[in-house]
Amino acid sequence: MITGLDMDRRNLLKWSAIVPLAAAAPYTALAAVPQGVDALVIDRRHWPAGTPTPLAGLAAPQLFTIDGDVTQLWYQTLDPIWRKPGFVLGGVTGSDALFVLEVLAGDRGRRVTQRRVLDPVVAGLQPVSWIIAPHHPSVKG
Amino acid sequence: MTTPKGISAQVFADGLAEMRSAVGADWVFTSQEDLHTYRDFYSVLWDEPDERVASAAVAPASVEEVQAVVRAANARGIPVYPISTGRNLGYGGAAPVYSGSVVIDLKRMNRIIDVDEGNASCLVEPGVSYFDMYRHLQETGSKLWLDVPDPGWGSMVGNALDSGGGYTAAPYRGHFEAQCGIEAVLGDGELFRTGMGALPGSETWQQYKMGIGPSLDGLFRQSSLGVVTKMGFWLFPQPEAYLSASIDLQRFEDVEPLVDLFNELEYGNIFNGMPSITSPVLTRGNPMMFQPVPEPEVMNRMVEETGLPAWRATAGFYGPEKVIRAQWEYMRDRFSAQFQNVTFKENQFVKLPLSAEDMQKVSKARFGVPSLEIFSVGSNGFGDFNPSDGHIWFSAIIPRTGKGLVEANRVMRRECARLGIPLFMFSPAVTCWTRSFVLFAAVPVYKDGRNKELRDNVQEIIRICAQHGWGEYRCPPAFQDAVMDSYSFNNNILRRVNERIKDALDPNGIISAGRYGVWPKHLRGGRG
Numbered sequence: 001m002i003t004g005l006d007m008d009r010r011n012l013l014k015w016s017a018i019v020p021l022a023a024a025a026p027y028t029a030l031a032a033v034p035q036g037v038d039a040l041v042i043d044r045r046h047w048p049a050g051t052p053t054p055l056a057g058l059a060a061p062q063l064f065t066i067d068g069d070v071t072q073l074w075y076q077t078l079d080p081i082w083r084k085p086g087f088v089l090g091g092v093t094g095s096d097a098l099f100v101l102e103v104l105a106g107d108r109g110r111r112v113t114q115r116r117v118l119d120p121v122v123a124g125l126q127p128v129s130w131i132i133a134p135h136h137p138s139v140k141g
Numbered sequence: 142m143t144t145p146k147g148i149s150a151q152v153f154a155d156g157l158a159e160m161r162s163a164v165g166a167d168w169v170f171t172s173q174e175d176l177h178t179y180r181d182f183y184s185v186l187w188d189e190p191d192e193r194v195a196s197a198a199v200a201p202a203s204v205e206e207v208q209a210v211v212r213a214a215n216a217r218g219i220p221v222y223p224i225s226t227g228r229n230l231g232y233g234g235a236a237p238v239y240s241g242s243v244v245i246d247l248k249r250m251n252r253i254i255d256v257d258e259g260n261a262s263c264l265v266e267p268g269v270s271y272f273d274m275y276r277h278l279q280e281t282g283s284k285l286w287l288d289v290p291d292p293g294w295g296s297m298v299g300n301a302l303d304s305g306g307g308y309t310a311a312p313y314r315g316h317f318e319a320q321c322g323i324e325a326v327l328g329d330g331e332l333f334r335t336g337m338g339a340l341p342g343s344e345t346w347q348q349y350k351m352g353i354g355p356s357l358d359g360l361f362r363q364s365s366l367g368v369v370t371k372m373g374f375w376l377f378p379q380p381e382a383y384l385s386a387s388i389d390l391q392r393f394e395d396v397e398p399l400v401d402l403f404n405e406l407e408y409g410n411i412f413n414g415m416p417s418i419t420s421p422v423l424t425r426g427n428p429m430m431f432q433p434v435p436e437p438e439v440m441n442r443m444v445e446e447t448g449l450p451a452w453r454a455t456a457g458f459y460g461p462e463k464v465i466r467a468q469w470e471y472m473r474d475r476f477s478a479q480f481q482n483v484t485f486k487e488n489q490f491v492k493l494p495l496s497a498e499d500m501q502k503v504s505k506a507r508f509g510v511p512s513l514e515i516f517s518v519g520s521n522g523f524g525d526f527n528p529s530d531g532h533i534w535f536s537a538i539i540p541r542t543g544k545g546l547v548e549a550n551r552v553m554r555r556e557c558a559r560l561g562i563p564l565f566m567f568s569p570a571v572t573c574w575t576r577s578f579v580l581f582a583a584v585p586v587y588k589d590g591r592n593k594e595l596r597d598n599v600q601e602i603i604r605i606c607a608q609h610g611w612g613e614y615r616c617p618p619a620f621q622d623a624v625m626d627s628y629s630f631n632n633n634i635l636r637r638v639n640e641r642i643k644d645a646l647d648p649n650g651i652i653s654a655g656r657y658g659v660w661p662k663h664l665r666g667g668r669g
């Protein structure tokens with residue numbers, strides 16, 4: 001299932017803001033934030049209640065947050081983007097949210113090209129760090 | 142590359158080559174990685190030798206391409222399995238019923254051919270998802286609603302063909318009931334249309350279902366007779382308002398007259414939203430888990446001790462505010478006249494279209510708004526539900542009476558407990574269809590070898606339900622033979638007639654072999 005992804009073609013610097021953040025994050029998931037992607041999805045459920053969200057510190061042009069449900073993100077943003085060639089998406093989300101995104105991505109010729117299951121499972125939620133990239137010739141950039 | 146049983150590698154390669162020349166090489170899939178996406182992620186046979194898997198997949202973009210693919214298969218006896226969006230999770234996913242079939246993936250045929258505002262109808266290709274149609278209606282400023290199932294990523298066509306349902310008003314939420322006109326490619330590649338679609342030049346295909354002679358739409362419901370390439374649907378003219386209201390009753394003995402009166406009011410068009418009957422005292426811990434109905438005196442004592450009602454009937458009303466308020470008032474009068482100790486509650490009233498604020502508060506499917514939030518409900522506390530592990534639905538039609546509801550609850554809960562079937566949702570009295578009750582139970586499936594026992598147990602439940610006269614209306618492929626077997630009147634004449642039709646319309650038996658227990662002649666002996 002897992003195919004290689006040409007990470008070099010992406011501007012890693014774009015995500016350099018994440019690195020200091022990862023050290024400060026209350027949750028180890030942040031340390032596994034994928035790099036070198038066009039946009040990043042963060043699942044807010046992985047922050048313990050009451051912890052100030054560190055995301056405010058991210059000046060990323062394309063940073064998306066969800067609370068488990070991917071509907072709005074996909075419908076408003078990803079679906080139109082995924083209909084066109086290119087676009088590498090990374091994320092740290094619950095496995096439930098990734099399951100839905102992975103199926104939707106498949107519709108548009110995209111695959112999960114990296115998947116890292118993270119610890120710990122909190123309240124039944126399994127965090128996963130992942131990358132979804134174009135796969136079918138019709139969307140390869 | 143695996144080949145379908147009985148087809149030589151050479152013949153299969155030939156067939157795929159012909160399909161490639163019809164649809165383009167990029168749209169025929171044979172790699173393991175590609176075929177993985179056509180597995181049923183909720184399969185009760187996951188990773189076992191008998192798991193139903195595709196040998197290849199092909200994605201045509203037009204009716205002509207579908208015809209070419211079917212002809213290529215028919216000439217060689219290659220089994221094919223059409224899907225629309227292939228999201229049939231809980232009932233088989235995107236995988237074929239007969240392992241080794243070539244999946245005909247119709248996602249690329251996603252044109253909304255027509256939305257007729259005046260006739261409140263549409264004509265769509267199979268790849269049109271609920272989200273696609275919703276977007277179209279929003280962008281064109283249409284005043285029409287569609288009716289959606291809980292997950293909005295499926296297709297209007299695929300969902301309706303498997304007899305799916307949604308949550309708005311009665312004529313729309315039974316999706317096959319709301320269809321009006323089907324076009325299908327038959328096993329020999331011929332193009333067929335039902336109803337007024339058979340009359341060249343007719344403008345009434347989406348107005349009058351039946352056309353002339355026997356009504357043939359049903360041939361394509363849960364069937365193995367064609368690849369549906371177009372389907373018409375009636376859409377719901379946006380109502381002015383919605384009201385959800387409930388009626389609480391305090392005694393076990395109220396259930397029978399409650400259901401009778403509820404039925405009379407729904408069938409008399411006093412309310413048109415989805416009916417549901419539950420028991421607050423028996424769903425205390427979890428609204429999704431209806432506990433076993435105890436003996437009358439025990440239940441009445443529980444009611445006294447907890448202060449919770451024995452029964453709650455909830456009705457939805459769609460229409461002009463004045464009208465639906467009058468309907469609700471009439472309903473209250475009727476219940477007050479018949480029951481002592483009845484209480485009423487307005488759960489929700491909203492004017493339509495929904496404001497942005499209301500949109501955040503409502504259950505979207507009741508308003509025809511597609512969503513995927515169901516896949517995150519497990520983590521919101523509605524039962525132990527993880528979408529990546531999966532579940533199957535057990536969906537039996539039970540009598541629409543108080544007695545029937547109680548008996549189905551007791552038998553199912555008792556037998557599931559005896560067999561150790563872990564349920565995470567159990568709701569014995571809802572319906573998407575007119576004049577029926579469905580007992581829905583969600584049963585978790587596993588990826589770690591526990592499925593064999595689960596399968597045996599579900600087969601046993603199918604048998605027990607059949608002994609009581611309750612039959613599933615829809616089920617995953619692993620149980621389709623057993624369920625079809627249970628419809629056994631006159632030595633299974635239902636299946637035998639289906640087989641005769643299958644032999645006549647698809648003599649080479651290439652389309653959707655085994656779907657809902659109907660196998661082509663050459664596979665019938667061993668049932669696939």
Ligand SMILES: Cc1cc2nc3c(=O)[nH]c(=O)nc-3n(C[C@H](O)[C@H](O)[C@H](O)COP(=O)(O)OP(=O)(O)OC[C@H]3O[C@@H](n4cnc5c(N)ncnc54)[C@H](O)[C@@H]3O)c2cc1C
Pocket residue numbers: 223224225226227228229230231232233234235247267289290291292294295296297298299300301302303304305306307367368369370515516653656
């Ligand atoms: C959490 C959850 C909640 C659910 N809630 C609901 C619900 O509220 N209501 C509901 O109805 N379902 C529900 N489902 C079941 C299922 O997900 C939906 O019914 C879904 O819409 C079906 O997938 P689809 O539309 O992609 O149909 P498909 O998978 O494309 O089609 C279903 C079957 O129909 C046949 N078929 C499809 N297209 C064609 C064609 N063009 N020609 C010939 N045969 C064809 C095939 O045999 C196919 O396997 C739920 C599932 C889950 C996991």
